[in-house]
Amino acid sequence: MAAETWAGISDELRREVGESNHKSWIAPLECIEINDDVLRLRAPSRFVGDWVKRNYHDQILAHLNRSGHGVTRVDFEFGAARANPTVVSPSVAPSRSRAPMDDALQGAPLDAKLRFENFVVGKPNELAHAAARRVSEGGEVTFNPLFLYGGVGLGKTHLMQAIAWELQDSQPELQVLYLSAEQFMYRFVQALRDRQIMDFKNLFRSVDVLMVDDVQFIAGKDSTQEEFFHTFNALVDQNKQIVISADRAPGEIKDLEARISSRLQCGLVVDLHPTNYELRLGILQRKADLFAQSYGGIKIDRGVLEFLAHRIASNVRILEGALQRLFAFSSLIGQEITLDMVQDCLSDILRSSDRRVTVEEIQRKVAEYYSIRLSDMLGPKRTRTIARPRQVAMYLSKELTSRSLPEIGRRFGGRDHTTILHGVRKVEEMRLSDTQLDEDIELLRRLLES
Ligand code: ADP
Ligand code: MG
Numbered sequence: 001m002a003a004e005t006w007a008g009i010s011d012e013l014r015r016e017v018g019e020s021n022h023k024s025w026i027a028p029l030e031c032i033e034i035n036d037d038v039l040r041l042r043a044p045s046r047f048v049g050d051w052v053k054r055n056y057h058d059q060i061l062a063h064l065n066r067s068g069h070g071v072t073r074v075d076f077e078f079g080a081a082r083a084n085p086t087v088v089s090p091s092v093a094p095s096r097s098r099a100p101m102d103d104a105l106q107g108a109p110l111d112a113k114l115r116f117e118n119f120v121v122g123k124p125n126e127l128a129h130a131a132a133r134r135v136s137e138g139g140e141v142t143f144n145p146l147f148l149y150g151g152v153g154l155g156k157t158h159l160m161q162a163i164a165w166e167l168q169d170s171q172p173e174l175q176v177l178y179l180s181a182e183q184f185m186y187r188f189v190q191a192l193r194d195r196q197i198m199d200f201k202n203l204f205r206s207v208d209v210l211m212v213d214d215v216q217f218i219a220g221k222d223s224t225q226e227e228f229f230h231t232f233n234a235l236v237d238q239n240k241q242i243v244i245s246a247d248r249a250p251g252e253i254k255d256l257e258a259r260i261s262s263r264l265q266c267g268l269v270v271d272l273h274p275t276n277y278e279l280r281l282g283i284l285q286r287k288a289d290l291f292a293q294s295y296g297g298i299k300i301d302r303g304v305l306e307f308l309a310h311r312i313a314s315n316v317r318i319l320e321g322a323l324q325r326l327f328a329f330s331s332l333i334g335q336e337i338t339l340d341m342v343q344d345c346l347s348d349i350l351r352s353s354d355r356r357v358t359v360e361e362i363q364r365k366v367a368e369y370y371s372i373r374l375s376d377m378l379g380p381k382r383t384r385t386i387a388r389p390r391q392v393a394m395y396l397s398k399e400l401t402s403r404s405l406p407e408i409g410r411r412f413g414g415r416d417h418t419t420i421l422h423g424v425r426k427v428e429e430m431r432l433s434d435t436q437l438d439e440d441i442e443l444l445r446r447l448l449e450s
Helices: 002-017 019-026 048-066 123-136 157-170 179-194 197-205 221-235 258-264 277-294 303-309 314-332 339-345 348-350 359-369 376-377 384-400 405-411 418-432 434-450
Strands: 030-034 036-045 074-079 144-151 176-180 209-214 243-244 266-269
Touching: 002 030, 002 048, 019 048, 030 258, 036 434, 048 074, 048 123, 048 314, 123 144, 123 157, 123 243, 123 266, 123 277, 144 157, 157 176, 157 209, 176 179, 179 197, 179 209, 179 359, 179 418, 197 221, 197 359, 209 221, 221 243, 221 258, 221 359, 258 303, 303 314, 303 339, 314 339, 339 348, 359 376, 359 384, 359 405, 359 434, 384 405, 384 418, 384 434, 405 418, 418 434
Parallel strands: 036 074, 144 243, 144 266, 176 209, 209 243
Antiparallel strands: 030 036
């Protein structure tokens, strides 16, 4: 019964992810069982399991939920089937269990959802988006590499895959290779083991566009770094476009060789800033529309979206997971998504995303940064040198904590909420034209969030 359900889902996934992705990632999976809320799959290797988990987890869940299963999680086991005859599915031939890396120039599978049309642009990511767009036009190489960096779940992988899709569509003759640094290493080690290092080199040097995701992964892995460096240089010399992502700026990646880090900075380095409220709301609206389509038109209150955008800061992946869970839950119980449901259904996520920064910390840091006294920040003085930092602190309190305006007002020496609102608006407005102020705020934000 479980095996049949899985076979059905596997078929549907084939249509969604395409034949070759299906062959590489979905077909090798074997269903062990479905119990109350867990689907257990066996993957031929941890590598494949991790890939599927990262890239297809939500899709698999959505299908299960649609076919009436209350599953909330997919677990993977690795390696050959255990000797339990009741759970072994005969349909998986042993030869299938080879890792898909054996295929010649196959990169990681691209996720059909990660296209430009699904990427919501806001102030925190507009530069990165513009740069990615430029690369995706595939014209003359103007900056090499494009180096995208930023925290987890801010859209690095999304932008890279969007570039790959776009190039594939507009110039199918181009060899575009997208893979994670982890896969790069995996292939490299495999080539060393199989004594096929020349093949490896030729392969990587023959691509037109190389995209390596999460490059921080190879830091400290000496021979992989070395090989990456040579690949990188060879491609740059041939004027082939390279796109790299990492979780931090090149110079800040620990144990990355200095010559590599300086090479990586030769092109255009852009960062994805932490999301702000407006961007989160925009993303939620877009995703809610998409979910609503695949869940047969379930309605979600705008208030729910606003609540989520407010409470779940910064990581878009978690935001998306929360929404996914709400839709799955709502389709199970056949009710609209309401704020009450949010509290019940997402209590774990809401707890763990409670922001740790306090208004007091913000006041202290901002006062220190602008070299003013904390007592002045809270006191009545209205000179510009005091009032401006005070407004910045109000603004950051609104952005980084979940305190309401009256609550913030109380912490600013008992000010009225309209005063806080005025301060917040003022800073929002000034940020647009005053680049110094804008940079100060970004720096402070980072200090506070780290
Ligand atoms: P990163 O690689 O930076 O860790 P991802 O690109 O994997 O982050 O993004 C995490 C999830 O959030 C993905 O599902 C992605 O589609 C989504 N996401 C991130 N930023 C955006 C955005 N601006 N618009 C729409 N979806 C986004
Ligand atoms: Mg990523």
